[in-house]
Amino acid sequence: MDAYKDLLKKYLEGTCTDQEKALLDDWYRSLEAGLPPADSETEQAALIRQKWQALVQENELLADFPSPAPLRPWWYRSPTRWAAAAVVLLGVGMGWFWLRSPSAFSTLPVALQPWLPSTDSLREETNATNDNAQIVLSDGSTVTLAPRSHIRYADSFGQTERKVYLTGEAFFEVTKNPDKPFFVYANDVVTKVLGTSFRVNAREKGGKVVVTVKTGKVTVFSNELLTNNLRNQDPETTGVVLTPNQQVVYLSQEKRLIKSLIDKPDILIPEERLRMFTFENAPISELFEAIEIAYGVDIVYDEELMKNCSITTSLDGESLHNILEILSKLMNASYKTIDAQIVFQGQGC
Numbered sequence: 001m002d003a004y005k006d007l008l009k010k011y012l013e014g015t016c017t018d019q020e021k022a023l024l025d026d027w028y029r030s031l032e033a034g035l036p037p038a039d040s041e042t043e044q045a046a047l048i049r050q051k052w053q054a055l056v057q058e059n060e061l062l063a064d065f066p067s068p069a070p071l072r073p074w075w076y077r078s079p080t081r082w083a084a085a086a087v088v089l090l091g092v093g094m095g096w097f098w099l100r101s102p103s104a105f106s107t108l109p110v111a112l113q114p115w116l117p118s119t120d121s122l123r124e125e126t127n128a129t130n131d132n133a134q135i136v137l138s139d140g141s142t143v144t145l146a147p148r149s150h151i152r153y154a155d156s157f158g159q160t161e162r163k164v165y166l167t168g169e170a171f172f173e174v175t176k177n178p179d180k181p182f183f184v185y186a187n188d189v190v191t192k193v194l195g196t197s198f199r200v201n202a203r204e205k206g207g208k209v210v211v212t213v214k215t216g217k218v219t220v221f222s223n224e225l226l227t228n229n230l231r232n233q234d235p236e237t238t239g240v241v242l243t244p245n246q247q248v249v250y251l252s253q254e255k256r257l258i259k260s261l262i263d264k265p266d267i268l269i270p271e272e273r274l275r276m277f278t279f280e281n282a283p284i285s286e287l288f289e290a291i292e293i294a295y296g297v298d299i300v301y302d303e304e305l306m307k308n309c310s311i312t313t314s315l316d317g318e319s320l321h322n323i324l325e326i327l328s329k330l331m332n333a334s335y336k337t338i339d340a341q342i343v344f345q346g347q348g349c
Contacts (some may be wrong), residue, residue: 021327120346126150137164141182144171149203169201171214188224189250190239193217212247212262220248224255237265244268244296259340265295265320277315284309284331284349295320301344306331309349 093219127133127145135143138156145151149168157180159162168184174182176195186202191276196216198303204210211220221239240248240257244264249258267274277290284306288299294315309331315323323343328335333346 047052098134121154122152123155124150124152127168137162139177139180140175142173144173146170166200168203169199171197171199173197174216187250188222188252190221190223192219192221207252209249209250209252211242211250212243213244214266215244218242220250220257222250222255222257224252242340261297261337261340261342265297267294268296269294275316280312281310282312283307283312284327287313287327288309290315291320291323298341299344300341302348305348306333306344306346307348 013336029035029075030284113220125133125135127149130147132147133145135145135151135247137143137153139162141162143151143164146169149166149170150169151167152165153163162177162182164182164184166184172182172184172193173265174193174195178194182193182195184200185211186200186203186208189200189202189211191198191200191211193216196218198213198216198218199212199214200209201212211218219239219241240259242248242259245262245268247260247262249260251258261312277294279287279290284301285303288301291297292299297320311327311330313323313326318326324335327333328344328346331344331349333344335342336345337343
Protein backbone atom coordinates (compact mmCIF):
# COMPACT_ATOMS: atom_id res chain seq x y z
CA MET A 1 0.00 0.00 0.00
CA ASP A 2 2.80 2.42 0.86
CA ALA A 3 4.37 1.72 -2.52
CA TYR A 4 1.20 2.86 -4.27
CA LYS A 5 1.09 6.02 -2.15
CA ASP A 6 4.57 6.83 -3.40
CA LEU A 7 3.55 6.11 -7.00
CA LEU A 8 0.48 8.35 -6.73
CA LYS A 9 2.61 11.14 -5.33
CA LYS A 10 5.05 10.76 -8.24
CA TYR A 11 2.16 10.77 -10.71
CA LEU A 12 0.82 14.05 -9.32
CA GLU A 13 4.31 15.53 -9.53
CA GLY A 14 4.66 14.37 -13.13
CA THR A 15 7.68 12.12 -12.44
CA CYS A 16 6.15 8.68 -13.08
CA THR A 17 7.87 6.44 -15.63
CA ASP A 18 5.83 4.50 -18.23
CA GLN A 19 6.40 1.30 -16.27
CA GLU A 20 5.16 2.91 -13.06
CA LYS A 21 2.08 4.24 -14.88
CA ALA A 22 1.37 0.68 -16.05
CA LEU A 23 1.55 -0.51 -12.44
CA LEU A 24 -0.93 2.17 -11.46
CA ASP A 25 -3.23 1.09 -14.30
CA ASP A 26 -3.28 -2.46 -12.96
CA TRP A 27 -3.81 -1.32 -9.38
CA TYR A 28 -6.53 1.13 -10.32
CA ARG A 29 -8.54 -1.51 -12.18
CA SER A 30 -8.43 -3.72 -9.10
CA LEU A 31 -9.45 -0.80 -6.87
CA GLU A 32 -12.30 0.24 -9.15
CA ALA A 33 -13.67 -3.30 -9.08
CA GLY A 34 -13.97 -3.07 -5.30
CA LEU A 35 -15.92 0.21 -5.20
CA PRO A 36 -19.58 -0.01 -4.18
CA PRO A 37 -21.97 0.34 -7.15
CA ALA A 38 -23.81 3.64 -7.69
CA ASP A 39 -26.79 3.81 -10.05
CA SER A 40 -27.14 7.58 -10.04
CA GLU A 41 -25.26 10.79 -9.37
CA THR A 42 -27.38 11.31 -6.25
CA GLU A 43 -26.34 7.93 -4.88
CA GLN A 44 -22.71 8.63 -5.77
CA ALA A 45 -22.90 11.96 -3.94
CA ALA A 46 -24.19 10.15 -0.86
CA LEU A 47 -21.28 7.70 -1.06
CA ILE A 48 -18.83 10.58 -1.28
CA ARG A 49 -20.37 12.25 1.78
CA GLN A 50 -20.29 8.96 3.65
CA LYS A 51 -16.62 8.47 2.80
CA TRP A 52 -15.90 12.04 3.88
CA GLN A 53 -17.54 11.60 7.27
CA ALA A 54 -15.48 8.46 7.85
CA LEU A 55 -12.30 10.37 7.02
CA VAL A 56 -13.26 13.19 9.39
CA GLN A 57 -13.65 10.66 12.19
CA GLU A 58 -10.09 9.43 11.55
CA ASN A 59 -8.49 12.81 10.93
CA GLU A 60 -9.87 15.64 13.04
CA LEU A 61 -7.99 18.24 10.99
CA LEU A 62 -10.54 17.75 8.23
CA ALA A 63 -13.45 18.74 10.46
CA ASP A 64 -12.95 22.43 9.67
CA PHE A 65 -13.19 21.85 5.92
CA PRO A 66 -16.44 21.66 3.96
CA SER A 67 -17.50 18.30 2.61
CA PRO A 68 -16.40 17.84 -1.03
CA ALA A 69 -19.02 18.57 -3.66
CA PRO A 70 -19.98 15.58 -5.83
CA LEU A 71 -18.86 15.34 -9.42
CA ARG A 72 -20.17 13.37 -12.35
CA PRO A 73 -18.68 9.85 -11.98
CA TRP A 74 -15.18 11.17 -11.51
CA TRP A 75 -13.33 7.87 -11.57
CA TYR A 76 -13.95 7.54 -15.31
CA ARG A 77 -12.12 10.77 -16.12
CA SER A 78 -8.64 9.61 -17.07
CA PRO A 79 -6.83 12.96 -16.43
CA THR A 80 -7.92 12.94 -12.79
CA ARG A 81 -8.43 9.30 -11.95
CA TRP A 82 -5.24 8.95 -9.93
CA ALA A 83 -6.32 11.91 -7.80
CA ALA A 84 -9.66 10.22 -7.24
CA ALA A 85 -7.91 6.97 -6.45
CA ALA A 86 -5.79 8.81 -3.93
CA VAL A 87 -8.94 9.67 -1.96
CA VAL A 88 -9.62 5.97 -1.43
CA LEU A 89 -5.99 4.93 -1.06
CA LEU A 90 -4.71 7.53 1.34
CA GLY A 91 -7.66 7.37 3.73
CA VAL A 92 -6.47 8.87 7.00
CA GLY A 93 -3.50 10.21 5.09
CA MET A 94 -5.85 12.68 3.40
CA GLY A 95 -4.68 15.37 5.79
CA TRP A 96 -1.18 15.11 4.34
CA PHE A 97 -2.48 14.82 0.79
CA TRP A 98 -4.75 17.86 0.92
CA LEU A 99 -2.47 20.01 3.02
CA ARG A 100 0.26 20.05 0.40
CA SER A 101 0.88 23.36 -1.37
CA PRO A 102 -1.70 24.61 -3.88
CA SER A 103 0.75 24.03 -6.74
CA ALA A 104 0.40 20.30 -6.14
CA PHE A 105 -3.33 20.50 -6.80
CA SER A 106 -3.30 21.61 -10.42
CA THR A 107 -4.05 18.00 -11.41
CA LEU A 108 -6.83 17.52 -8.86
CA PRO A 109 -10.54 18.08 -9.53
CA VAL A 110 -11.85 21.11 -7.65
CA ALA A 111 -14.27 19.00 -5.62
CA LEU A 112 -11.29 17.25 -4.06
CA GLN A 113 -9.75 20.54 -2.90
CA PRO A 114 -11.78 21.20 0.25
CA TRP A 115 -10.06 24.32 1.51
CA LEU A 116 -9.07 25.90 -1.80
CA PRO A 117 -11.48 28.15 -3.68
CA SER A 118 -12.68 26.98 -7.04
CA THR A 119 -10.05 27.58 -9.71
CA ASP A 120 -12.66 29.60 -11.59
CA SER A 121 -12.86 32.08 -8.70
CA LEU A 122 -9.12 32.76 -8.59
CA ARG A 123 -7.21 35.29 -10.60
CA GLU A 124 -3.77 34.13 -11.70
CA GLU A 125 -0.91 36.52 -12.39
CA THR A 126 2.35 35.34 -13.97
CA ASN A 127 5.48 37.43 -14.38
CA ALA A 128 7.10 36.22 -17.59
CA THR A 129 9.39 39.28 -17.85
CA ASN A 130 12.92 39.84 -16.58
CA ASP A 131 11.81 42.62 -14.23
CA ASN A 132 9.74 42.71 -11.05
CA ALA A 133 6.00 43.23 -11.54
CA GLN A 134 3.80 45.00 -9.02
CA ILE A 135 0.27 43.77 -8.36
CA VAL A 136 -2.28 45.60 -6.22
CA LEU A 137 -4.81 43.39 -4.42
CA SER A 138 -8.41 44.32 -3.65
CA ASP A 139 -7.57 45.25 -0.02
CA GLY A 140 -4.82 47.64 -1.10
CA SER A 141 -1.97 45.23 -0.33
CA THR A 142 0.78 45.12 -2.94
CA VAL A 143 2.76 42.18 -4.27
CA THR A 144 6.09 42.69 -6.02
CA LEU A 145 6.31 39.54 -8.09
CA ALA A 146 9.79 38.39 -9.12
CA PRO A 147 10.50 37.12 -12.66
CA ARG A 148 9.32 33.58 -13.46
CA SER A 149 6.91 33.63 -10.53
CA HIS A 150 3.14 33.56 -10.29
CA ILE A 151 0.39 34.01 -7.73
CA ARG A 152 -3.27 33.08 -7.44
CA TYR A 153 -5.79 35.05 -5.39
CA ALA A 154 -9.45 35.96 -5.21
CA ASP A 155 -10.64 39.22 -6.77
CA SER A 156 -12.51 39.84 -3.52
CA PHE A 157 -11.23 38.33 -0.28
CA GLY A 158 -13.54 36.54 2.15
CA GLN A 159 -15.06 37.96 5.31
CA THR A 160 -12.56 36.43 7.73
CA GLU A 161 -9.25 36.00 5.90
CA ARG A 162 -7.16 36.91 2.84
CA LYS A 163 -5.32 34.14 0.95
CA VAL A 164 -2.66 34.23 -1.76
CA TYR A 165 -0.98 31.19 -3.35
CA LEU A 166 2.60 31.74 -4.51
CA THR A 167 4.94 29.83 -6.76
CA GLY A 168 8.36 31.46 -7.02
CA GLU A 169 9.35 34.62 -5.17
CA ALA A 170 7.52 37.78 -4.12
CA PHE A 171 7.69 40.70 -1.71
CA PHE A 172 4.43 41.50 0.09
CA GLU A 173 3.34 44.79 1.65
CA VAL A 174 0.14 43.94 3.47
CA THR A 175 -2.55 46.45 4.42
CA LYS A 176 -3.30 46.15 8.13
CA ASN A 177 -6.59 44.55 9.08
CA PRO A 178 -6.63 42.87 12.53
CA ASP A 179 -10.00 41.26 11.77
CA LYS A 180 -8.85 39.64 8.53
CA PRO A 181 -5.40 37.96 8.65
CA PHE A 182 -3.41 37.58 5.43
CA PHE A 183 -2.07 34.15 4.44
CA VAL A 184 0.56 33.27 1.83
CA TYR A 185 0.73 29.60 0.80
CA ALA A 186 4.04 28.55 -0.80
CA ASN A 187 4.95 24.88 -1.19
CA ASP A 188 4.40 23.37 2.28
CA VAL A 189 4.80 26.67 4.12
CA VAL A 190 2.10 29.08 5.30
CA THR A 191 2.92 32.65 6.33
CA LYS A 192 0.30 34.50 8.39
CA VAL A 193 0.31 38.27 8.97
CA LEU A 194 -2.03 41.04 10.03
CA GLY A 195 -0.16 43.89 8.33
CA THR A 196 3.53 43.99 7.53
CA SER A 197 6.09 43.62 4.74
CA PHE A 198 8.00 40.45 4.03
CA ARG A 199 9.51 38.30 1.28
CA VAL A 200 8.75 34.68 0.43
CA ASN A 201 11.11 32.66 -1.76
CA ALA A 202 9.71 29.29 -2.80
CA ARG A 203 11.42 28.73 -6.13
CA GLU A 204 12.48 25.17 -5.40
CA LYS A 205 9.49 22.89 -5.97
CA GLY A 206 9.41 20.56 -3.01
CA GLY A 207 12.61 22.20 -1.73
CA LYS A 208 13.41 24.86 0.82
CA VAL A 209 11.24 27.93 1.42
CA VAL A 210 12.71 31.16 2.85
CA VAL A 211 10.56 33.82 4.57
CA THR A 212 12.24 37.14 5.46
CA VAL A 213 10.58 39.97 7.42
CA LYS A 214 11.23 43.65 6.71
CA THR A 215 8.60 45.28 8.95
CA GLY A 216 6.03 44.05 11.45
CA LYS A 217 5.62 40.49 12.62
CA VAL A 218 4.65 37.25 10.90
CA THR A 219 3.96 33.66 11.88
CA VAL A 220 5.34 30.91 9.68
CA PHE A 221 4.33 27.28 9.93
CA SER A 222 4.47 24.15 7.82
CA ASN A 223 1.34 22.26 6.80
CA GLU A 224 3.38 19.08 6.61
CA LEU A 225 4.71 19.50 10.14
CA LEU A 226 1.17 20.23 11.27
CA THR A 227 -0.15 16.93 9.91
CA ASN A 228 2.53 15.09 11.87
CA ASN A 229 0.92 16.46 15.04
CA LEU A 230 -2.75 15.85 14.31
CA ARG A 231 -3.99 16.61 17.81
CA ASN A 232 -2.62 20.14 17.67
CA GLN A 233 -5.60 22.39 16.90
CA ASP A 234 -3.59 25.59 16.40
CA PRO A 235 -1.16 25.37 13.46
CA GLU A 236 0.75 28.45 14.60
CA THR A 237 2.04 26.60 17.67
CA THR A 238 4.03 24.35 15.33
CA GLY A 239 5.74 27.32 13.68
CA VAL A 240 7.89 30.35 14.48
CA VAL A 241 7.29 34.08 14.94
CA LEU A 242 9.49 36.44 12.92
CA THR A 243 10.24 40.12 13.45
CA PRO A 244 12.29 42.53 11.28
CA ASN A 245 15.78 41.29 10.26
CA GLN A 246 14.77 37.71 10.96
CA GLN A 247 14.12 34.87 8.55
CA VAL A 248 13.09 31.25 8.62
CA VAL A 249 14.16 28.51 6.25
CA TYR A 250 11.94 25.47 5.85
CA LEU A 251 13.89 22.38 4.77
CA SER A 252 11.31 20.05 3.28
CA GLN A 253 13.56 17.00 3.18
CA GLU A 254 14.42 17.34 6.86
CA LYS A 255 11.01 18.80 7.75
CA ARG A 256 12.54 21.54 9.86
CA LEU A 257 11.97 25.27 10.36
CA ILE A 258 15.26 27.06 11.05
CA LYS A 259 15.07 30.60 12.40
CA SER A 260 18.01 33.00 12.02
CA LEU A 261 19.06 36.59 11.34
CA ILE A 262 19.27 37.74 7.74
CA ASP A 263 22.80 38.07 6.32
CA LYS A 264 22.84 41.88 6.38
CA PRO A 265 20.43 43.24 9.02
CA ASP A 266 18.97 46.68 8.31
CA ILE A 267 19.00 49.59 10.74
CA LEU A 268 15.44 49.95 12.04
CA ILE A 269 15.61 53.44 13.56
CA PRO A 270 15.89 56.90 11.95
CA GLU A 271 19.40 58.04 11.04
CA GLU A 272 19.11 61.01 13.40
CA ARG A 273 18.62 58.70 16.36
CA LEU A 274 21.40 56.38 15.22
CA ARG A 275 23.89 59.25 15.30
CA MET A 276 23.06 59.73 18.97
CA PHE A 277 24.48 56.29 19.76
CA THR A 278 28.03 57.44 20.44
CA PHE A 279 29.85 55.98 23.43
CA GLU A 280 32.99 57.03 25.27
CA ASN A 281 34.32 54.64 27.87
CA ALA A 282 30.76 53.38 28.34
CA PRO A 283 29.74 50.07 29.93
CA ILE A 284 29.35 47.30 27.38
CA SER A 285 25.77 46.82 28.56
CA GLU A 286 24.86 50.26 27.15
CA LEU A 287 26.30 49.40 23.75
CA PHE A 288 24.52 46.05 23.65
CA GLU A 289 21.25 47.80 24.47
CA ALA A 290 21.80 50.31 21.66
CA ILE A 291 22.49 47.50 19.18
CA GLU A 292 19.28 45.76 20.21
CA ILE A 293 17.31 48.95 19.59
CA ALA A 294 19.01 49.81 16.29
CA TYR A 295 18.73 46.36 14.70
CA GLY A 296 15.83 44.74 16.56
CA VAL A 297 17.98 41.86 17.78
CA ASP A 298 18.42 40.14 21.12
CA ILE A 299 21.93 39.92 22.61
CA VAL A 300 22.61 37.29 25.22
CA TYR A 301 25.70 37.58 27.45
CA ASP A 302 26.87 37.04 31.02
CA GLU A 303 26.21 40.43 32.62
CA GLU A 304 28.17 39.62 35.77
CA LEU A 305 31.20 38.39 33.84
CA MET A 306 31.29 41.40 31.50
CA LYS A 307 30.23 44.14 33.90
CA ASN A 308 33.74 45.66 33.94
CA CYS A 309 33.99 45.87 30.15
CA SER A 310 33.79 49.37 28.67
CA ILE A 311 34.16 50.73 25.17
CA THR A 312 34.47 53.89 23.07
CA THR A 313 32.76 53.67 19.69
CA SER A 314 29.81 54.73 17.54
CA LEU A 315 27.15 52.77 15.67
CA ASP A 316 27.01 55.29 12.85
CA GLY A 317 28.47 54.09 9.55
CA GLU A 318 29.13 50.48 10.58
CA SER A 319 27.28 47.31 9.68
CA LEU A 320 26.09 44.99 12.43
CA HIS A 321 28.62 42.36 11.36
CA ASN A 322 31.51 44.83 11.64
CA ILE A 323 30.35 46.07 15.04
CA LEU A 324 30.16 42.53 16.42
CA GLU A 325 33.59 41.64 15.01
CA ILE A 326 35.15 44.72 16.62
CA LEU A 327 33.52 44.01 19.97
CA SER A 328 34.62 40.39 20.01
CA LYS A 329 38.26 41.40 19.39
CA LEU A 330 38.26 44.19 21.95
CA MET A 331 36.75 41.95 24.64
CA ASN A 332 38.68 38.83 23.62
CA ALA A 333 35.33 37.14 23.19
CA SER A 334 33.40 35.26 20.52
CA TYR A 335 29.82 35.32 19.34
CA LYS A 336 27.39 33.15 17.42
CA THR A 337 23.82 33.46 16.20
CA ILE A 338 21.41 30.98 17.74
CA ASP A 339 17.71 31.08 16.86
CA ALA A 340 18.06 34.72 15.68
CA GLN A 341 19.76 35.72 18.95
CA ILE A 342 23.36 36.96 19.21
CA VAL A 343 25.16 35.06 21.96
CA PHE A 344 28.46 36.45 23.28
CA GLN A 345 30.92 34.25 25.16
CA GLY A 346 34.15 35.37 26.82
CA GLN A 347 36.22 35.59 30.00
CA GLY A 348 35.27 39.16 30.84
CA CYS A 349 37.46 42.25 31.14
